Amino acid sequence: VPVxxxxxxxxxxxxxxxxxxxxxxxxxxxHVNPTTIKTCNDGAVRTETSTPPVEMRLIFEVxxxxxxxxxxxxLCYLIYTSGSTGAPKGVLVEHQNIIAFAKTKQHHQNIxxxxxxxxxxxCTSFTFDPxxxxxxxxxxxxxxxxxAPKRLLHSDLHECLRATRATHVFATPTMWSxxxxxxxxxxxxxxxxxxxxxGEQMTEELLKIWGNGRSEEQPPLKLVNTYGVTEATxxxxxxxxNTGSERSFVGKPMVGNQVYVIDPSTETIDGDxxxxxxxxxxxxxxAGEVVFAGEQVCRGYYKxxxxxxxKFFWLAFNNRxxxxxxxxxxxKINVPSxxxxxxxxxxxxxxxxxxxxxxxxxHACFKSRLVKECACYVGRMAKTATKNxxxxxxLVIYLIPSVSNTWSWTHKCALQTFLARVLPSYMQPxxxxxxxxxxxxPRTTSMKIDRKALxxxxxxxxxxxxxxxxxxxxxxxxxxxxxxxxxxxxxxxRYDNFFRLGGDSLGALRCVRTMWxxxxxxxxxxxxxxxxxxxxxxxxxxxxxxxxxFPVLKEFAAAIHDAGISFIEYTDAVLENTSIRQNxxxxxxxxxxxxxxxxxxxxxxxSMVALCEAxxxxxxxxxxx
Numbered sequence: 001v002p003v004x005x006x007x008x009x010x011x012x013x014x015x016x017x018x019x020x021x022x023x024x025x026x027x028x029x030x031h032v033n034p035t036t037i038k039t040c041n042d043g044a045v046r047t048e049t050s051t052p053p054v055e056m057r058l059i060f061e062v063x064x065x066x067x068x069x070x071x072x073x074x075l076c077y078l079i080y081t082s083g084s085t086g087a088p089k090g091v092l093v094e095h096q097n098i099i100a101f102a103k104t105k106q107h108h109q110n111i112x113x114x115x116x117x118x119x120x121x122x123c124t125s126f127t128f129d130p131x132x133x134x135x136x137x138x139x140x141x142x143x144x145x146x147x148a149p150k151r152l153l154h155s156d157l158h159e160c161l162r163a164t165r166a167t168h169v170f171a172t173p174t175m176w177s178x179x180x181x182x183x184x185x186x187x188x189x190x191x192x193x194x195x196x197x198x199g200e201q202m203t204e205e206l207l208k209i210w211g212n213g214r215s216e217e218q219p220p221l222k223l224v225n226t227y228g229v230t231e232a233t234x235x236x237x238x239x240x241x242n243t244g245s246e247r248s249f250v251g252k253p254m255v256g257n258q259v260y261v262i263d264p265s266t267e268t269i270d271g272d273x274x275x276x277x278x279x280x281x282x283x284x285x286x287a288g289e290v291v292f293a294g295e296q297v298c299r300g301y302y303k304x305x306x307x308x309x310x311k312f313f314w315l316a317f318n319n320r321x322x323x324x325x326x327x328x329x330x331x332k333i334n335v336p337s338x339x340x341x342x343x344x345x346x347x348x349x350x351x352x353x354x355x356x357x358x359x360x361x362x363h364a365c366f367k368s369r370l371v372k373e374c375a376c377y378v379g380r381m382a383k384t385a386t387k388n389x390x391x392x393x394x395l396v397i398y399l400i401p402s403v404s405n406t407w408s409w410t411h412k413c414a415l416q417t418f419l420a421r422v423l424p425s426y427m428q429p430x431x432x433x434x435x436x437x438x439x440x441x442p443r444t445t446s447m448k449i450d451r452k453a454l455x456x457x458x459x460x461x462x463x464x465x466x467x468x469x470x471x472x473x474x475x476x477x478x479x480x481x482x483x484x485x486x487x488x489x490x491x492x493x494r495y496d497n498f499f500r501l502g503g504d505s506l507g508a509l510r511c512v513r514t515m516w517x518x519x520x521x522x523x524x525x526x527x528x529x530x531x532x533x534x535x536x537x538x539x540x541x542x543x544x545x546x547x548x549x550f551p552v553l554k555e556f557a558a559a560i561h562d563a564g565i566s567f568i569e570y571t572d573a574v575l576e577n578t579s580i581r582q583n584x585x586x587x588x589x590x591x592x593x594x595x596x597x598x599x600x601x602x603x604x605x606x607s608m609v610a611l612c613e614a615x616x617x618x619x620x621x622x623x624x625x
Contacts, residue, residue, distance in 0.1 A: 001078045001090075002127045008422050009088050013080055016303060017090060021059070072096035078302055079129055081230050082348075082357045082427070090302035093129075097233045100295035102136040104255045105235070109137070109168070112222050112240060113193045118143035121166035123153055123175060128353065130170050130198065133234040143168075154505065155512075155543045158184045165191040170226070172199040172353035173206055178509050181205065186214045186221045193219060198226035198235060199353030201247050201341070211243045225250055227341065230355070231311070231325045232257070233296040237339055252338040256295045258322075261288040261333050264345050270300070273314035273321050282332075287342055290331040297323035349378055351393060352426045352504065361419075361427055365397060368418040370411060373441055374399035376429065377454045394502050395429040398454045400440060407434035416500060430502045433457060469494050475557035478519045478567050483553065486511050494554040498547060508544040515542065519567055 001017050003010055005024065076095045083089040109115055120138040122145060124131045138145050146164035153160055158179045161169060169192065176197060186192070186209075195210055202225060211223045223242070227250035228235035237259060239251025253259045263280035266289075282288040293315055300308035314321045330342040347358045358376040365371045377396045401407040412432050419428050435441070435457055442450040442457075471480040471494045480492040487501050498508065520542075542565055550556040 001080075002132070003080070004125065004127050004424075007127075007424050008420070009080075009424065012087055013090075016087075017078055070095065072099070075299070077132065079127070079132075079230060081355050082360050087360070089304055089307065091230050092299040092302055093233060094299055097296050097298050098132065098136060100256050101133055101233045101235070102140050104257070104296075105133065105137045106141055107255050108238065109141075109194065112224065113168075115141045115143070117167070118193075119146050119165055119167045119191070120144070121146040121148075121161055121164055121169040123148075123157060123160070123169060123171050124353075128199075129230050129234050134170055151543055151545045154178070154509065154545060158188065161189055161192060167191055168194045168196070170196040170198065173197050173202040174200065174352050174504075174506055176206060176210075177203065177506055180513070181209050185209055186212070187218060189221075190214075190218055192221055194222050194224060196224040196226050196238070198228065200350045202241075204247065207241060207245060207247060208243055211241045211245060213242070227251070227339070229292065229325070229327050229329075231298050231327075232292040232294075233298060236292050236294075236296060239338065246340070248340045248342065249337065250339050250341055253294075258293040258317075259333070259339055260291045260293065261286075261331055261339075262291055264289040264330075268313040268324075268326065270309040270312045270314070273316040275316050279315075284333055284335045287330055287332045289345055290327045290329040290339070290341075291324055292327060293317070293322050293324040295322075297325045299323075349393070351395070354424075354426050356427055361395065361397070361423065361429065364419055364422050365399065365415065367422065368415055370402055370415050370418075372400045372402045375441055375449050375451060375454060377451060379431075379455070394431070395427070396454075397429045397432045398441060398457055399432065399434050400438065401434055401436060404439075405436050407436050425499065428499070430500055471553065471557075473557060473561070474567055475561050476553060478515070479553055479557045479560070482511050482514050482519065485514065492553065494557075496553050498551045498553070498556070500551075503551075505544060505548070508547045511547060512542055512544055520565060 001013070001019060003013055007013070072095050074095050076093050076098050078090045078092060080088040080090050106115065118138070118141055120134055120143055122131060122134055124134075126132075135145060137143075146166050148160040148164070157171075157175065166189075176195075197206070207223075210221070213223075214221050222240050224238050225241050225245070225247075226235045226238045228237070235254070236257045237251045237253050239245075239249060241249075260276075260279060261282050263282055266280040268274065268279075279291070297312070300312050311326050313324050313326075315324045328344060328346045328348060330345050332340050332342060334340060349356050349358065358378070361376045362374050365374045375398050377398060379394050379396050401411065412434070415432060416428075442453040444450045471477045471492065476494050480494075483492055483496075483498065483501070483503075484490060486507050487498075487503055489501060492501075498511070503511075542560060542563065546559055547556055550559045
């Protein structure tokens with residue numbers, strides 16, 4: 001069961017799957033003796049490994065016993081995805097499922113590019129199923145697995161690929177976009193032969209730059225667009241792209257997979273097998289729900305029999321039964337080209353490559369007991385300040401407070417703090433709008449929430465924006481100026497949170513690069529390139545990970561100052577003319593200074609104690625938010 005240690009849902013996952021052993025860094029340091037490396041006089045390097053401790057020998061014996069009695073239908077791993085009921089749902093993947101994927105990927109990759117001396121770079125999280133697929137594919141092809149520390153991976157993916165001489169890589173378009181296209185391109189990674197993108201739709205910019213291949217003097221580079229769902233094991237369709245390809249086109253099914261497009265109203269139940277005539281398949285070129293069938297389709301959901309019966313079913317095909325899964329994706333099949341994706345038929349979205357159920361976010365809001373009614377909306381924010389003209393998704397919560405006319409900035413901070421404890425970072429809303437003068441959110445004629453009318457509610461919102469002090473030190477002013485440029489907003493407080501203003505990991509990288517190029521002494525492009533390529537200060541000190549660890553402007557600026565990084569000195573006249581100071585003066589400051597610290601002052605209303613109790617966090621947590 002792959003899980004991230006910093007996932008707020010970790011306790012729920014562990015309680016449900018009830019593991020017998022947890023293997024993490026502390027376990028390995030305690031129970032695994034490190035290998036001793038010795039260099040002999042003849043120059044050869046030989047290794048000596050001491051006898052494993054008792055705990056590890058027992059684990060190996062368990063593994064051998066399991067391997068001896070396992071079959072193709074035995075469970076291989078359990079991986080969790082977002083669930084609409086407010087809890088993550090576990091997908092049961094059998095050995096035959098992942099083996100089928102590894103074999104079919106080797107087959108297709110060998111057609112695209114002969115599998116000879118391959119070096120596969122892993123740039124996805126190990127909790128993301130393509131990671132597992134890449135590991136098995138590489139081992140099966142006698143290839144080399146290449147990895148890099150996370151901080152380097154997020155700081156300079158291009159340098160990681162160049163240094164490891166990677167030939168194959170799978171990444172999400174968001175992750176790949178961290179490579180500066182104005183400096184780097186296919187020609188700067190001569191060893192890379194296959195670039196596979198998946199998890200979300202690629203952008204026009206990526207397609208234009210990386211789908212153009214290389215000059216004839218260099219080895220060819222193939223850009224592959226992949227599509228798949230966890231319930232059918234990693235990837236099910238793929239196609240080789242060029243600059244003229246459509247972004248929605250995801251190709252034909254891989255070997256061992258079948259893809260059908262059916263009427264979404266078709267009722268299926270996991271029981272007796274259906275026939276192809278039972279499925280209401282739509283005509284070619286018409287839109288419908290995408291259904292996967294074949295050896296890669298998994299067993300079902302762990303401890304969710306009702307959902308398994310709803311989403312999985314059997315199909316009689318060529319005198320045998322094959323497993324099928326209803327993806328919930330909207331698509332169409334154009335013969336003879338293949339499958340085109342058109343979106344979703346339900347409320348599931350993809351954020352940074354992760355599938356997210358909006359219902360899980362809404363459920364978490366209700367658990368805070370601060371919310372009477374809420375709806376999660378997906379907005380799009382134009383990145384006008386950068387060369388990337390594509391739009392970025394962000395999450396917005398529209399809510400009715402549990403107590404009428406009591407919503408304030410303090411309540412908003414308490415809700416944000418609570419959500420940060422129960423949801424992973426990619427599921428936390430970037431903005432929260434409370435509608436205090438209404439008893440319920442807008443409704444359609446059928447009395448359902450009118451989600452199309454939600455954006456208009458932002459104009460009548462009261463008390464939702466952070467009121468705080470203006471940036472004070474030179475470092476804070478520079479950071480605020482860069483945030484304005486990256487996030488496209490003019491209201492920046494020294495207590496603002498980068499990610500709650502709409503920032504993401506890609507924005508963090510752009511922020512760091514902009515600071516190095518324009519605002520740090522000696523930080524020109526030549527210095528930046530030199531430090532980046534040598535894993536210098538930009539990686540060890542001022543890197544995206546620093547902003548991720550200190551997302552509040554005041555703390556981020558202090559961390560930069562403590563690291564000894566010097567900013568270009570600006571005169572008072574320059575600072576006076578910046579929109580930061582001008583906008584800051586118009587806002588009411590809720591800050592007091594003391595000898596020990598600067599503390600944000602919460603509104604003095606009698607609901608403060610109840611607020612903290614309801615959000616299950618203390619006053620200090622609310623203040624620090």
